[in-house]
Every structure is written in C-alpha cells, then in structure tokens.
Amino acid sequence: MQKKIGTGRHFILFVTLACLLWAGSSQAQDYPASPVQIVIPYSPGGLTDIFWRSVSDALASYMKGTIMMVNKPGGGGVVGTSFVANAKPDGYTLVNISPEAVSIAAAFTANMPYDIEKDLTYIAKASEVGFGIAVRDDSPFKTLEELVAFAKANPKKLKVAGMGIVGTPHMIMGVFQREANIETTYVPFDGGSEVVATLLGGHTDFAVVSLPPASPHLRSGKLRMLAACSPRRFPTFPAIPTMAEKGYKRSSFATALGLGGPKGLAPAIVSKWEEAIDKTMKDPKVISIVEKIDGVVIDFKGGEDYKKELMANFPVFKEIVSTLPGKK
Amino acid sequence: MGRIFLYCNLFWVLFSVITCVEAYRLTLGTVHEPGPGFFPFGAGFIMLILSLAALLQSRAKKQKVEETSRQETFRWWNILIILTAITAYALSLEKIGFLINTFLFMCLLLKVVEPQTWKTAIIGGLITTLAANLVFNVVFRTQIPKGILGF
Amino acid sequence: MGVFNDLFFGFHIALQPMNLLYCFFGVLVGTLVGVLPGVGPAAALSLLLPITFYVPPVSTIILLAGIAYGAMYGGSTTSILVNIPGEAASVVTCLDGYQMARKGRAGPALGIAAFGSFIAGTITIFFLIFLAPTLANFALKFGPPEYFTLMVLGLSIMVYLARGSIVNALIMVCFGLILGTVGLDPMTGSPRFVYKIITLMDGVGLIQVVIGLFGVSEVLINVETIFKQEIFETKVKGLLPTREDWRRSLGPIGRGSLIGFFLGIIPGMSVVIPTFVSYAIEKRLSKYPEKFGTGMIEGVAGPESANNAASTGTLVPMLSLGIPTGAATALLLGALMIHGLRPGPLLIKESPEVFWGLVASLYVGNAMLLVLNLPLIGLWVKILKIPYHFLFSIILLLCIIGSYITNNNPYDVIIMVVFGLVGYLMKKFNYEAAPLVLALVLGPMMERAFQRSLLLSEGGFEIFFTRPISASFLILALLILLSPLLLRKRRLREDLRAGD
Numbered sequence: 001m002q003k004k005i006g007t008g009r010h011f012i013l014f015v016t017l018a019c020l021l022w023a024g025s026s027q028a029q030d031y032p033a034s035p036v037q038i039v040i041p042y043s044p045g046g047l048t049d050i051f052w053r054s055v056s057d058a059l060a061s062y063m064k065g066t067i068m069m070v071n072k073p074g075g076g077g078v079v080g081t082s083f084v085a086n087a088k089p090d091g092y093t094l095v096n097i098s099p100e101a102v103s104i105a106a107a108f109t110a111n112m113p114y115d116i117e118k119d120l121t122y123i124a125k126a127s128e129v130g131f132g133i134a135v136r137d138d139s140p141f142k143t144l145e146e147l148v149a150f151a152k153a154n155p156k157k158l159k160v161a162g163m164g165i166v167g168t169p170h171m172i173m174g175v176f177q178r179e180a181n182i183e184t185t186y187v188p189f190d191g192g193s194e195v196v197a198t199l200l201g202g203h204t205d206f207a208v209v210s211l212p213p214a215s216p217h218l219r220s221g222k223l224r225m226l227a228a229c230s231p232r233r234f235p236t237f238p239a240i241p242t243m244a245e246k247g248y249k250r251s252s253f254a255t256a257l258g259l260g261g262p263k264g265l266a267p268a269i270v271s272k273w274e275e276a277i278d279k280t281m282k283d284p285k286v287i288s289i290v291e292k293i294d295g296v297v298i299d300f301k302g303g304e305d306y307k308k309e310l311m312a313n314f315p316v317f318k319e320i321v322s323t324l325p326g327k328k
Numbered sequence: 329m330g331r332i333f334l335y336c337n338l339f340w341v342l343f344s345v346i347t348c349v350e351a352y353r354l355t356l357g358t359v360h361e362p363g364p365g366f367f368p369f370g371a372g373f374i375m376l377i378l379s380l381a382a383l384l385q386s387r388a389k390k391q392k393v394e395e396t397s398r399q400e401t402f403r404w405w406n407i408l409i410i411l412t413a414i415t416a417y418a419l420s421l422e423k424i425g426f427l428i429n430t431f432l433f434m435c436l437l438l439k440v441v442e443p444q445t446w447k448t449a450i451i452g453g454l455i456t457t458l459a460a461n462l463v464f465n466v467v468f469r470t471q472i473p474k475g476i477l478g479f
Numbered sequence: 480m481g482v483f484n485d486l487f488f489g490f491h492i493a494l495q496p497m498n499l500l501y502c503f504f505g506v507l508v509g510t511l512v513g514v515l516p517g518v519g520p521a522a523a524l525s526l527l528l529p530i531t532f533y534v535p536p537v538s539t540i541i542l543l544a545g546i547a548y549g550a551m552y553g554g555s556t557t558s559i560l561v562n563i564p565g566e567a568a569s570v571v572t573c574l575d576g577y578q579m580a581r582k583g584r585a586g587p588a589l590g591i592a593a594f595g596s597f598i599a600g601t602i603t604i605f606f607l608i609f610l611a612p613t614l615a616n617f618a619l620k621f622g623p624p625e626y627f628t629l630m631v632l633g634l635s636i637m638v639y640l641a642r643g644s645i646v647n648a649l650i651m652v653c654f655g656l657i658l659g660t661v662g663l664d665p666m667t668g669s670p671r672f673v674y675k676i677i678t679l680m681d682g683v684g685l686i687q688v689v690i691g692l693f694g695v696s697e698v699l700i701n702v703e704t705i706f707k708q709e710i711f712e713t714k715v716k717g718l719l720p721t722r723e724d725w726r727r728s729l730g731p732i733g734r735g736s737l738i739g740f741f742l743g744i745i746p747g748m749s750v751v752i753p754t755f756v757s758y759a760i761e762k763r764l765s766k767y768p769e770k771f772g773t774g775m776i777e778g779v780a781g782p783e784s785a786n787n788a789a790s791t792g793t794l795v796p797m798l799s800l801g802i803p804t805g806a807a808t809a810l811l812l813g814a815l816m817i818h819g820l821r822p823g824p825l826l827i828k829e830s831p832e833v834f835w836g837l838v839a840s841l842y843v844g845n846a847m848l849l850v851l852n853l854p855l856i857g858l859w860v861k862i863l864k865i866p867y868h869f870l871f872s873i874i875l876l877l878c879i880i881g882s883y884i885t886n887n888n889p890y891d892v893i894i895m896v897v898f899g900l901v902g903y904l905m906k907k908f909n910y911e912a913a914p915l916v917l918a919l920v921l922g923p924m925m926e927r928a929f930q931r932s933l934l935l936s937e938g939g940f941e942i943f944f945t946r947p948i949s950a951s952f953l954i955l956a957l958l959i960l961l962s963p964l965l966l967r968k969r970r971l972r973e974d975l976r977a978g979d
C-alpha cells in the first residue's frame with residue numbers, strides 16, 4: 001500500500017515522519033491500546049460486581065477496547081478506591097465510584113487515604129441502586145404515614161434494621177429521621193440478606209432493605225414495602241411510591257454506581273468514557289439485562305454532575321455521624 | 329530453661345495491658361450501651377488475669393521444657409531468609425510481576441535454604457514458575473499482576 | 480408420594496447428558512478451586528459468571544452448585560497433605576489429618592474425608608428435600624440474642640478442644656478475640672487497632688492468618704534443622720481406610736452430618752464453626768482424647784462430614800428464602816437472579832425443574848466427586864514423595880499466592896508472614912493455634928450479636944433469658960461447662976462405693 005520511494009534516504013525520512021506523526025497524534029485516539037483495568041472495590045458476586053460485569057461487554061465495544069474487571073475488596077470500598085487514587089493517571093486503571101467509599105466514608109473519618117475532592121477524577125454515573133422501607137405482612141403499619149405517626153408518639157421505640165453503619169441505608173434513616181422529625185433505633189447488620197432475614201423473623205419493626213434479597217418476599221406478600229428510597233420508581237416494582245412522592249424529598253436518595261479514576265486524567269480520556277457509558281446505558285440490550293437486577297435504576301450523569309451530587313449530601317452525612325456514640 | 333515461659337507470660341501481660349489502654353481510648357461505654365472499646369478491653373482484661381496467673385504459676389514450679397535435639401545446628405537464619413524473601417516477593421509483586429518474581433523466589437529458596445546445585449535451582453524454578461502461571465493466570469485468570477514483562 | 484415423583488422428575492433432568500457434563504465440569508473446577516488455598520468458590524464462580532449468560536438456568540445452577548461442592552471436597556486435600564487449609568473450613572482437618580499424613584497414612588485420611596463427605600452429603604440432601612421449608616422458618620426465629628447464646632454454647636463446647644495447658648489455650652482464645660476486633664467497628668464505624676494501615680480496615684483476614692499459622696509455620700519448623708529424618712514417612716501404609724478406620728469413623732460421620740446440617744441452616748452461620756464443634760465433640764466422646772492432634776482418624780471423619788453437611792445446610796435458607804450464607808451461596812443467588820429466577824418461597828412453585836433438578840444433581844455431584852477423588856488419592860500421596868528440600872518451596876509459593884489472591888492485595892501476604900512467624904513461635908512455646916482460629920471466627924460474630932441484642936432490648940439483659948431458644952442455649956452451655964464437675968462427683972461417689 002506504500003508508494004515506492006525512490007532513494008533509501010527518502011524512504012527513511014518518510015517512515016520517520018510517519019512515526020512522529022503517529023506518536024504525536026492525540027493519545028486519546030489510540031486509547032485504549034491495551035486492556036483497561038476497572039477495579040471493583042467489593043467482593044465478587046455483589047451487586048456492584050454483577051452490574052459492571054453485565055455491562056462490560058457493551059461498554060468495551062463502545063470504547064473500542066478491552067476491559068478487565070479486578071476485585072479489590074476491603075474497608076467498604078476504600079481499599080480498592082485508594083489503590084486507584086494512587087495509580088498512574090494514564091487511563092488504564094479506573095474504579096467504580098459509589099458514595100460508600102467517597103462521601104460516606106469521608107464523613108466517618110478524617111483520616112482518608114485520599115481526598116475525595118482532589119484526589120479522584122469523576123468520570124460518569126451509570127445507575128442508582130435503591131433501597132426500600134419495608135415491614136412484615138403482619139405489621140400494624142400499612143402505610144408510611146402510619147409508621148411515622150407511631151414513631152412520633154413513641155420516640156426510639158421502633159427498631160429498624162439496615163445494612164451496615166458506613167453505608168447508605170444508615171444515612172437514609174438519618175436524613176429521614178430529621179425530615180420526618182422522628183426518632184428510631186437503628187440496628188446495623190452485615191448484609192442485605194441478613195437484614196431481610198431479620199425482618200422476616202420479626203426481630204425488628206421495620207427495615208431499610210436492599211431490593212434483590214427482598215424481592216421474592218415482596219412478591220409472595222410476606223413483606224410489604226411502604227416506600228422506595230430512590231429518585232424514580234423501581235422498574236421491577238412500579239407500584240411502590242417513592243419517598244419523595246410521600247413527601248420526604250430529601251430522604252429519597254439511593255446509592256449509586258459510577259466510574260472514576262485517579263486525579264489528573266486527560267480530559268480527552270474522560271470524555272471518551274463519559275460518552276461510552278452514556279451510550280451503554282441507553283443500549284436496549286443493556287437496559288434489558290440491567291433492569292432485571294432488582295433495585296437498579298438507570299441514571300446517567302456526567303462526571304461533573306456526579307461529583308456535585310456526591311458532595312451535596314456530604315455535610316448532612318457528617319452531621320449524622322457526629323451523633324454516633326464514641327464520636328463526640 | 330523454665331525462664332522461657334516466664335518471658336512468654338511477661339509478653340502476654342504486656343500485650344494485654346497495651347490492649348486495654350488502647351481499648352480504653354476507643355471509649356468503653358457502659359455495659360448496657362457498649363462502645364467500640366468494650367469488647368477488646370474485656371478480652372484484654374481476661375488475658376491480663378490469665379497471664380498473671382500463668383506468670384505466678386511458672387515461678388512457683390519449675391516446668392519441664394521439651395528440648396528440641398540440639399545436636400544438629402539450629403539454622404535460625406533459614407527462618408529469617410524465608411520470611412524476608414516472602415516479604416520482598418509481596419512488596420515487589422505489583423511492580424516486577426508474577427513471572428520474574430516467582431522465578432527469583434524459587435531459585436533463592438532452592439539455592440540458599442537447602443542448597444542445591446545451580447542446575448536444579450534454575451530448572452526447578454523455571455518449571456514451578458511456568459506451572460504456577462498456567463494454573464493461576466491462564467486457567468483461573470486470577471489477575472496476578474504481569475508487571476514489567478507485560479505478559 | 481408426590482415427593483418421589485418430583486425427585487424422579489429431578490433425576491430425569493439431572494441425568495440429561497448436557498447437565499451431566501456441566502455437573503462434571505463444575506465438580507472438576509470446584510475440586511481444583513478447593514485444592515488451591517485462597518482461591519475460594521467465590522473466585523471461580525465469579526469468573527464463570529459470564530459463561531452462565533449463555534447457558535440455560537437449570538444447567539447454570541447445576542454447574543455452580545457442583546463447583547461449591549467440589550471446593551468443599553478439595554479443601555481438605557491440602558490440609559491433610561501439607562497443613563495448608565484450602566479454605567477456612569478445612570482448618571480443623573489440619574489438626575489430625577496432617578499428622579496422619581506424616582505417619583504415612585495420608586491415603587486413609589484422604590479416603591475417609593472423601594467417603595465421609597459423600598455420606599454426609601447424601602444423608603443431608605434427604606433432610607433438605609423433606610424438611611427445607613419447615614427448617615427455614617425455624618431458622619428465621621434466630622435473631623441476635625439466639626446467635627449470641629449459640630456462640631456462648633459453642634465456646635463452652637470448645638473447652639474440650641485444648642490439648643495441653645488450659646491457661647495457654649485460654650490466652651490464645653483471648654488473643655483471637657482481640658485480633659478479631661481489628662478493623663472498622665461494625666456498630667460505629669470507628670477504626671480499631673488499624674493505625675492507618677488500610678489493609679487492616681477489614682480486619683486481619685482469616686485466610687491469611689490461617690495459612691500463616693498452619694502452612695508457613697510448619698515449613699519454618701521443618702527447615703530450622705537439617706532434616707535427617709524424613710518429614711513424611713516414606714513407607715505409605717495403604718491407600719484406603721482400613722476396616723478398623725471405618726469402625727472408628729462411622730460414629731463421627733453420623734454425628735458430624737447432623738451437627739453440620741443443623742448448624743448450617745442458620746443464616747449467616749459460618750461453615751467453619753460446625754467443623755470445630757464436631758472436632759470438640761469427637762474428642763469429648765473419645766476414649767483417648769489426649770491422642771487428638773497426633774493423627775486420630777475421628778478428627779478427620781467428623782469435621783469433614785460436618786463440613787459437607789453444613790454446605791448442604793446452607794442451601795436450605797438459600798433455596799426456601801433466598802437468603803445466602805457465605806460467599807458460595809451468595810454467588811449462586813446472584814447467578815439465579817441474572818437468569819430472572821428468584822429463589823424464595825415461590826421457587827418451587829414457579830420453577831420446579833430448577834429446584835428438583837438442583838437437588839438431584841447435588842446427589843449426582845456428590846457421587847461424581849467420590850469417584851473423582853478416590854483415584855486421585857494415589858496421585859496426591861505421590862506428591863508427598865517429592866523430596867522436602869524441593870517441596871517446601873512449592874508449599875511456600877502456594878501460601879503466598881493463596882494469601883494474595885483473596886483480595887489482590889500484596890499486604891495480605893505480609894500479614895501471612897507475620898502470622899507465619901507467630902505460628903512458629905507458638906509451636907516452639909507450646910501454644911495451640913486451634914483456639915486462636917476459633918476465637919477469631921467466633922469473636923466478631925459474638926460481639927455483633929451482643930451489641931444488636933442490646934439495641935433491640937434497649938440496654939436490658941433480660942432479652943437473653945426471656946426468649947425460649949436463647950434461654951435453652953444458655954442452660955445447655957451451663958450444663959456442658961459444669962459436666963466435668965458433675966461427672967467427677969459421680970465418679971468420686973462410685974469410687975467411694977466401690978471402696979466400701
């Protein structure tokens with residue numbers, strides 16, 4: 001395909017020029033030249049893991065590259081996120097960004113291994129993962145209003161089970177208690193399924209449940225969901241009103257799944273990913289897979305907006321944490 | 329030789345005291361509303377009592393110590409070498425990569441700890457490295473870092 | 480009977496050639512996974528997850544369940560051969576299994592482990608079929624107070640674990656409890672004993688500690704002197720368990736199956752605990768308790784059966800309520816969900832072929848594993864013939880890789896090194912590792928259960944006594960702790976009477 005150049009010297013010149021042009025061309029055009037590592041800072045099999053693995057094929061094809069998922073669990077997401085925050089900003093090491101490892105973790109401790117404002121590049125938000133306020137079928141509370149009324153009359157009497165302390169359910173309850181002016185006792189458990197098991201066994205009065213473990217019981221009627229903590233209604237449970245619809249706008253938030261990287265990522269690389277994620281979350285094949293995962297609501301946002309959203313709740317989280325025993 | 333047990337128990341006494349102090353700093357709370365330091369303090373306190381009791385016991389009677397046969401040389405340096413080698417392996421793994429690290433590690437162990445000929449060490453190291461790579465990186469794709477070799 | 484019809488239907492599905500193939504592939508991969516320390520069913524399952532997208536749901540479940548089972552079988556292999564627990568649940572097998580291997584009896588150890596697992600699996604599958612829904616509902620009654628008192632009961636049984644000095648064993652228990660608090664406090668999120676080391680935020684890491692305490696320290700002990708005598712007896716005394724072995728093992732296998740299964744059905748119960756309980760009970764019931772730890776086959780038969788029985792047990796809450804217990808069942812759950820199947824009360828109704836196909840293939844898988852593992856015993860025993868001056872380096876490499884792989888974190892290997900040293904020192908100064916491991920597992924669970932119970936009762940302790948299940952555990956624990964005293968009193972009385 002190359003024109004035959006006359007003398008050898010001209011040939012060398014031509015090749016050198018071509019190489020220089022090639023090397024000098026914008027990095028982003030050849031990016032990604034090798035597999036990109038996306039770190040999932042949680043154990044394999046969790047919701048985050050399943051989500052990213054479900055979309056990775058489509059995402060890779062939109063990025064025109066290969067993606068490798070790596071699990072680096074620990075510290076509620078902090079270990080894996082810290083690994084990426086300290087990695088080279090060449091665009092080949094990225095990480096899942098969820099509030100647990102960012103705004104919530106920072107609210108709990110000042111000794112973060114990375115500064116959530118400065119040490120991370122926020123690329124995009126892909127989806128939200130909602131929770132729900134649920135009771136057992138034999139509970140006296142048929143609506144959220146009844147529960148709030150009882151809680152107002154009996155401060156600290158109602159026990160609510162939720163997943164973890166450094167996590168979104170705890171924060172949701174914190175904000176909800178402030179918005180509705182009630183006091184309940186939050187009992188943390190280790191995983192979404194434990195929370196559901198506790199509620200099913202009647203050991204607490206209500207619970208902030210994650211959808212996947214709760215859904216078979218919601219369908220069978222053993223559990224009743226009073227409201228959805230999510231900006232939009234769940235695709236798999238469209239009959240359940242959101243907290244916002246019930247009048248608690250501030251409590252209607254969920255945890256999110258997004259992508260980020262170390263600080264100093266080239267803007268061209270960031271926008272390439274932003275675009276790819278946007279396309280992926282609009283791809284009908286992806287939508288059909290993702291919407292089957294209970295609790296996941298597709299919600300694309302660009303990097304800047306995602307960062308704003310995460311930081312917006314940060315002051316409230318700090319305030320909630322300050323009221324915990326041992327933190328005074 | 330019973331003094332060894334004295335030192336052991338002294339160690340535990342020290343350990344439990346430090347634990348209790350650190351746990352105290354974490355806020356103990358009350359029995360009805362335990363704080364983060366409650367449980368570690370309790371365990372440390374029990375350990376303190378136990379180790380004090382053991383300390384007194386070991387001073388009271390001379391305990392028989394099982395002597396490992398000291399006829400052969402006690403090659404404590406092997407232990408040091410092994411532990412240092414593993415530490416070095418771990419710290420450099422993500423920079424240098426699995427293949428080179430494993431190969432060097434195997435050669436080191438085979439040559440130094442239980443001296444073999446250079447030939448055995450190198451061949452053994454090579455075989456093991458390749459086999460391990462096959463099992464872990466290829467079959468299981470467990471993502472052990474490739475490092476500078478890039479493969 | 481309707482159930483037999485369903486079972487027949489299930490076998491019809493499980494025995495289809497495609498599903499047989501998936502089952503075989505699953506147990507094969509699972510065995511490999513189990514043999515390699517640190518690589519748990521979670522790793523294998525998550526890697527194969529993408530494949531499951533293209534495979535029909537029933538086959539997926541059969542494949543994944545096969546892996547989980549195979550892993551259970553494989554885990555005991557390295558425990559027996561080289562004192563490295565393939566996963567945490569195989570720790571107890573190290574205690575006597577490895578000693579048997581050193582005496583040249585690795586074959587019978589591996590054999591009884593395989594047979595015990597098979598028998599336990601078969602028995603418990605029937606429990607699963609007939610009792611699943613009832614058991615699941617019973618298990619739901621376990622709230623924080625029940626968990627706490629159950630742990631107390633477990634600890635009281637553990638008093639029989641100690642071999643030598645009780646004081647030393649108790650110090651180890653305290654040490655384990657303290658180590659268990661390292662990390663973020665689950666109740667307040669405050670870091671405890673972390674000292675800004677990020678890796679410690681999730682605790683010291685059970686797998687790393689166990690690999691260090693058992694695997695690495697064993698190597699260190701062996702290399703400190705020139706091994707004039709062989710580490711492993713070269714004359715291998717037979718490959719399969721003898722009739723005498725069988726006679727001694729039948730009881731433990733039966734008891735282990737029951738203990739394992741009924742403990743396994745409790746959601747959130749670690750699979751490690753039933754193995755410890757089985758070991759302690761066998762030691763208590765044995766005529767020669769002081770010989771435990773030197774190579775008693777009961778110490779392998781019981782825990783291995785309990786191990787497998789517990790795995791089947793964890794399927795009870797998983798299938799009837801959709802509540803997983805541990806990483807393997809959590810992944811199975813995830814895989815089911817991706818296929819739009821929802822385990823729970825509706826699974827049997829909506830997708831009977833999945834439920835019954837799974838149950839039948841569990842049985843088929845168990846049988847396959849037995850057939851697969853028995854010939855392998857010959858192979859494993861040959862590995863022990865590799866001269867130790869070469870073998871030890873392979874062992875160490877396995878330890879390193881195993882510690883690293885759990886979290887892809889090199890600092891986990893450092894933790895393993897530390898505990899390798901600690902384990903070595905412990906061996907030199909006569910401190911046992913088993914109580915430490917148990918405390919490390921039980922401690923965090925107990926603390927959480929205790930804190931939660933207090934939150935539920937608003938600070939009062941009566942909650943442990945007013946709830947029937949909880950109260951019965953406490954009474955049982957008291958009885959067990961007092962039993963040596965009561966027995967001694969009785970013996971004293973008998974001696975007095977005999978002297979008259």
